[in-house]
Amino acid sequence: MASRKTGSDFCSLLNSKYSQLTGIVATDKVISCTYIISARYRDPTLQGELPFVTSIADSREDSIKEAESASEEVQVFTDGSALNGKVGAAAILTREGKPPRALHLALGPESEHTVHEAELVGILLGMHLISTERRGNATFALGVDNQAATSAFHSALRNPGHHLAREILQVANRTQKRRRKGRYKLTIRWTAGHEGIKGNEDADREAKRAAEGLTPDKWALPPYLRKPLLINPAAAKRDHHEGLKKIWKKEWTATARGQKAARIDGTTPSKKFLKSVSQTELSRIDASRIAQLRLGHAPVNKYLKRMGRVDSARCPACGDDEETPEHFLIHCPSYAHERWALAQQAIKLRKALTMETLLGEPEMARTLAKYIRATNRFRQPGSSDQT
Ligand SMILES: [Zn+2]
Numbered sequence: 361m362a363s364r365k366t367g368s369d370f371c372s373l374l375n376s377k378y379s380q381l382t383g384i385v386a387t388d389k390v391i392s393c394t395y396i397i398s399a400r401y402r403d404p405t406l407q408g409e410l411p412f413v414t415s416i417a418d419s420r421e422d423s424i425k426e427a428e429s430a431s432e433e434v435q436v437f438t439d440g441s442a443l444n445g446k447v448g449a450a451a452i453l454t455r456e457g458k459p460p461r462a463l464h465l466a467l468g469p470e471s472e473h474t475v476h477e478a479e480l481v482g483i484l485l486g487m488h489l490i491s492t493e494r495r496g497n498a499t500f501a502l503g504v505d506n507q508a509a510t511s512a513f514h515s516a517l518r519n520p521g522h523h524l525a526r527e528i529l530q531v532a533n534r535t536q537k538r539r540r541k542g543r544y545k546l547t548i549r550w551t552a553g554h555e556g557i558k559g560n561e562d563a564d565r566e567a568k569r570a571a572e573g574l575t576p577d578k579w580a581l582p583p584y585l586r587k588p589l590l591i592n593p594a595a596a597k598r599d600h601h602e603g604l605k606k607i608w609k610k611e612w613t614a615t616a617r618g619q620k621a622a623r624i625d626g627t628t629p630s631k632k633f634l635k636s637v638s639q640t641e642l643s644r645i646d647a648s649r650i651a652q653l654r655l656g657h658a659p660v661n662k663y664l665k666r667m668g669r670v671d672s673a674r675c676p677a678c679g680d681d682e683e684t685p686e687h688f689l690i691h692c693p694s695y696a697h698e699r700w701a702l703a704q705q706a707i708k709l710r711k712a713l714t715m716e717t718l719l720g721e722p723e724m725a726r727t728l729a730k731y732i733r734a735t736n737r738f739r740q741p742g743s744s745d746q747t
Pocket of ligand 1: 675
């Protein structure tokens, strides 16, 4: 292992855990790592290493023209697709005078795999068709309707799913080496989707069949795809996040605070609320005051009395019996002067000056923050700003 530079961090971590557990000092033989990830930044295009030409037209129109005038003898189209929560990939190879060859792979549920990953699987299937094609000393084109997949090879190949791009490069390299003496040439070409390019549409149709579960006998697949694919971290994360959001939403709407906020804005919890308090003009303190007012736990006296922090719920400014958020924001006569700007902003938004307008309108947030600051109501004694 000492002689291997790549992947050594992972191995040395394993080895150090092993020595902690056993007291044995790690040697090369303790754990042998077969999963090697290059830690070095690589840009194959800069090194002139790519075993194919990539062609990404400047526009969709140019891409269609390029696809129509393609002169390669063998045309391969690949695609990845999601259907009913499941992901599939396919590749079709056509050559004049021969029946087309196709490969499919059902990747699995969207909770474990992404369409981007499927696009790369499609290219790998296409590469396999190319490398197993008889009379391989020919010119090949591989059409992909996805620019991100096409340009993945120009990146550092370190994103989740890029293990597939690395495998594609390896198969392409081996194929090129085997056919070096012939006139073998491969072009990977972006062919804009949904533009009526026939190969694209065929590949799309086949990828959807794959998503529905069509997969051949595993021996027909490239060796890399004979084992189940690693779960894609991006898909797993997204799935986990969706699950969390659902739980949170359910719990949130069941709480008293959630119900209070729902009265102001029926879409809560929502991006609208987050947007209204995450404007760059608002300080963290402004945002938290507005959130407190929305949720009904701003430190006004009615709330503080309930918490046992003050003796009376009375408004300290005008002496009214109860200082509620609504009293503070809308009714307290002591803040009539400060409230003028709020009324003006409400008129501008063509809204009545209500709690819903004040706390539910993102375009109200800045004026509201100014009002809260101007009243000095929440300024703590001895502090330079509201806390
Ligand atoms: Zn008052």
